[in-house]
Amino acid sequence: xGNINKEQTFLSDILAGRESNNxxxxxxxxxxxxxxxxxxxxxxxxxxxxxxYTNLKPLLKNNYVSAQKVKGAGEVNxxxxxxxxxxxxxxxxxxxGVYRKDLSTIEGLPxxxxxxxxxxxxxxxxxxxxxxxxxxxQYEDDPFTPFNSxxxxxxxxxxxxxxxxxxxxVQLLFITTDADEAFFTTPRVLIVGERHSEITIVEDYIxxxxxxxxxxxxxxxxxxxxGKLTHVKLQRESKSAFHIGRIATxxxxxxxxxxxxxxxxxxxxxxxVKAVQLDENTHCTLDGLVLVKGNQVSDTHSVMxxxxxxxxxxxxxxxxxxxxxxxxxxxxxxxxxxAQQTNAFQENRNLLLSNNGTVNTxxxxxxxxxxxxxxxxxxxxxxxxxxxxxxxxxxxxxHKSREILSYGFALDVIExxxxxxxxxxxxxxxxxxxRSNAEVNNLVE
Amino acid sequence: xxxxxDLHAEVEGEKILKGIxxxxxxxxxxxxxxxxxxGKSTLAKVIAGHPAYEVTKGEIIYEGEDILEMDPDERAxxxxxxxxxxxxxxxxxxxxxxxxxxxNAILEEQGQDPLDPLExxxxxxxxxxxxxxxxxxxxxxxxxxxxxxxxxxxxxxxMAILNPKLALLDETDSGLDIDALKIVSEGxxxxxxxxxxVLLVTHYQRILNYITPDFVHVLVDGKxxxxxxKELALELEEHGYEWVxxxxxxxxx
Numbered sequence: 001x002g003n004i005n006k007e008q009t010f011l012s013d014i015l016a017g018r019e020s021n022n023x024x025x026x027x028x029x030x031x032x033x034x035x036x037x038x039x040x041x042x043x044x045x046x047x048x049x050x051x052x053y054t055n056l057k058p059l060l061k062n063n064y065v066s067a068q069k070v071k072g073a074g075e076v077n078x079x080x081x082x083x084x085x086x087x088x089x090x091x092x093x094x095x096x097g098v099y100r101k102d103l104s105t106i107e108g109l110p111x112x113x114x115x116x117x118x119x120x121x122x123x124x125x126x127x128x129x130x131x132x133x134x135x136x137x138q139y140e141d142d143p144f145t146p147f148n149s150x151x152x153x154x155x156x157x158x159x160x161x162x163x164x165x166x167x168x169x170v171q172l173l174f175i176t177t178d179a180d181e182a183f184f185t186t187p188r189v190l191i192v193g194e195r196h197s198e199i200t201i202v203e204d205y206i207x208x209x210x211x212x213x214x215x216x217x218x219x220x221x222x223x224x225x226x227g228k229l230t231h232v233k234l235q236r237e238s239k240s241a242f243h244i245g246r247i248a249t250x251x252x253x254x255x256x257x258x259x260x261x262x263x264x265x266x267x268x269x270x271x272x273v274k275a276v277q278l279d280e281n282t283h284c285t286l287d288g289l290v291l292v293k294g295n296q297v298s299d300t301h302s303v304m305x306x307x308x309x310x311x312x313x314x315x316x317x318x319x320x321x322x323x324x325x326x327x328x329x330x331x332x333x334x335x336x337x338x339a340q341q342t343n344a345f346q347e348n349r350n351l352l353l354s355n356n357g358t359v360n361t362x363x364x365x366x367x368x369x370x371x372x373x374x375x376x377x378x379x380x381x382x383x384x385x386x387x388x389x390x391x392x393x394x395x396x397x398x399h400k401s402r403e404i405l406s407y408g409f410a411l412d413v414i415e416x417x418x419x420x421x422x423x424x425x426x427x428x429x430x431x432x433x434x435r436s437n438a439e440v441n442n443l444v445e
Numbered sequence: 446x447x448x449x450x451d452l453h454a455e456v457e458g459e460k461i462l463k464g465i466x467x468x469x470x471x472x473x474x475x476x477x478x479x480x481x482x483x484g485k486s487t488l489a490k491v492i493a494g495h496p497a498y499e500v501t502k503g504e505i506i507y508e509g510e511d512i513l514e515m516d517p518d519e520r521a522x523x524x525x526x527x528x529x530x531x532x533x534x535x536x537x538x539x540x541x542x543x544x545x546x547x548x549n550a551i552l553e554e555q556g557q558d559p560l561d562p563l564e565x566x567x568x569x570x571x572x573x574x575x576x577x578x579x580x581x582x583x584x585x586x587x588x589x590x591x592x593x594x595x596x597x598x599x600x601x602x603x604m605a606i607l608n609p610k611l612a613l614l615d616e617t618d619s620g621l622d623i624d625a626l627k628i629v630s631e632g633x634x635x636x637x638x639x640x641x642x643v644l645l646v647t648h649y650q651r652i653l654n655y656i657t658p659d660f661v662h663v664l665v666d667g668k669x670x671x672x673x674x675k676e677l678a679l680e681l682e683e684h685g686y687e688w689v690x691x692x693x694x695x696x697x698x
Contacts, residue, residue: 385496397518408586
């Protein structure tokens with residue numbers, strides 16, 4: 001009996017309690033492969049280059065039970081207040097990781113779009129799942145993606161046939177509730193867009209309480225020739241939660257992938273986003289907005305992989321950090337030898353509202369092709385005091401001035417998200433964020 | 446309306462104002478002139494409460510209250526307004542939202558109900574005419590990409606909207622062509638009234654062809670070197686600021 005460190009066994013231990021009842025073959029194959037990897041891969045420490053600034057010890061302090069077994073979980077019988085107006089007729093709901101058909105509707109979607117719970121997909125479409133599930137999320141030595149694979153049962157599967165264009169966004173609502181003990185969930189999303197299909201998907205992670213839980217989602221996206229996906233992820237978990245998620249996208253010729261990731265919640269969030277341009281003339285957006293305060297930590301690691309010629313990418317990642325919070329950004333852009341005529345843009349801007357916040361930013365461009373245009377920039381700054389004085393000289397309080405300027409800082413990312421209800425929601429979130437704690441308390445009273 | 450007594454101020458340890466005395470009554474327009482570096486812009490900024498300037502001595506009594514202890518926003522809500530020499534660009538913040546929030550802050554101070562966006566739109570239509578500005582500028586971000594003239598007119602528009610008691614105009618005429626100067630001057634004249642006061646900081650006599658001051662003060666090296674009526678500005682135009690300096694030296698001699 002040697003001293004086995006916690007990092008080595010943590011994920012395997014909590015997996016020991018996983019449910020294994022009645023999953024279809026195409027799911028169990030992925031689960032079993034994942035479980036093998038989890039046993040091999042320890043939870044990374046800060047000695048690991050990819051986790052240098054993010055300490056996972058707080059995650060390891062709790063014991064997490066499977067969400068299906070947790071005691072005292074809150075009930076959810078109505079999600080109407082959480083559904084964006086544009087998604088009223090097409091949304092899927094998952095409560096504590098479990099698909100809720102009764103709280104989902106797809107009546108607003110064209111009939112040939114296949115959408116539903118991964119574990120319940122009709123046999124005629126299971127081939128698409130077998131072809132793509134687990135094939136895009138390359139995780140190297142990250143244990144969290146196989147952890148998701150090993151445990152997931154429910155998740156969203158969306159298949160858009162060729163030439164099909166869906167006008168209104170599909171919202172995937174992942175709701176977590178209060179419970180008597182800490183628990184974990186592993187939602188999975190698989191989006192397959194066929195030739196010249198077009199859709200907008202909103203992954204929305206919300207919490208109904210401020211409890212401790214561990215959410216470990218994985219999303220995979222495969223776009224065929226000329227496919228177009230607008231992908232919004234809103235992470236609004238409980239301020240005590242852990243959210244460690246991965247998004248992996250592979251896109252083919254003439255396709256477009258536009259991703260907007262917003263992180264507002266969680267005491268610790270980590271987002272690994274990777275887009276691989278597999279063929280010529282593709283276009284990617286990997287924008288992000290992070291608002292952290294208190295003791296929150298939010299870490300975004302992105303990879304934009306330009307493998308083929310004539311592709312573009314755009315990445316504007318903005319963070320606002322208040323109190324003792326911390327944001328981390330590592331943005332890798334690979335331009336492979338074949339990827340001539342690449343046009344890649346990356347900008348990471350950080351706004352520090354306090355003297356005690358921390359920002360770590362590391363743009364990382366690796367370019368092998370010689371005929372490309374790549375630009376990158378990273379800034380860390382405070383509010384411009386000339387602007388603050390200008391606003392105050394017009395009668396606006398110091399706080400109101402800073403709130404307006406913070407909103408102005410975040411605005412270009414918010415405005416680029418092409419769903420009006422989300423823009424409005426985020427405007428409110430920025431306002432809430434920049435209010436002092438005292439003011440928020442006053443509002444509650 | 447405002448009494449300034451023996452005002453000393455410095456920025457980053459450098460003494461700029463060295464004992465200013467000035468009184469402005471309601472209904473008066475005072476022009477403050479002076480060579481570059483004489484402290485005339487500093488005077489306007491200190492009255493408005495710019496945090497970069499430290500007042501080391503003296504007092505500013507506005508409407509019977511010492512305002513030196515007040516934050517700039519509190520001064521603004523009590524009716525002090527400064528039109529900036531270099532209006533600040535504020536990307537990401539729409540001009541109309543900014544102006545509505547400002548006006549509502551002042552209404553709130555006066556115990557009145559705030560205006561919603563539609564009510565505010567009605568309220569500012571007339572004000573736009575005063576400065577001959579296109580309403581499209583309201584949808585743009587504050588001063589962002591505005592021409593020099595548009596920025597200055599945007600300042601006077603804010604003055605028209607906020608309706609201050611004491612307007613400090615910091616070189617509002619600089620950088621304006623003759624047409625814009627006329628528009629801005631007419632705007633200021635429309636807003637001046639017997640219960641308001643204007644402090645007009647300017648380097649040149651030119652704007653005083655359109656705005657007639659009741660008093661002209663010449664600042665040299667942080668002090669009011671000479672005060673007089675509107676004719677003083679013309680004498681300055683003719684003789685230059687050296688004339689005031691020489692007069693001082695000769696006077697002392």
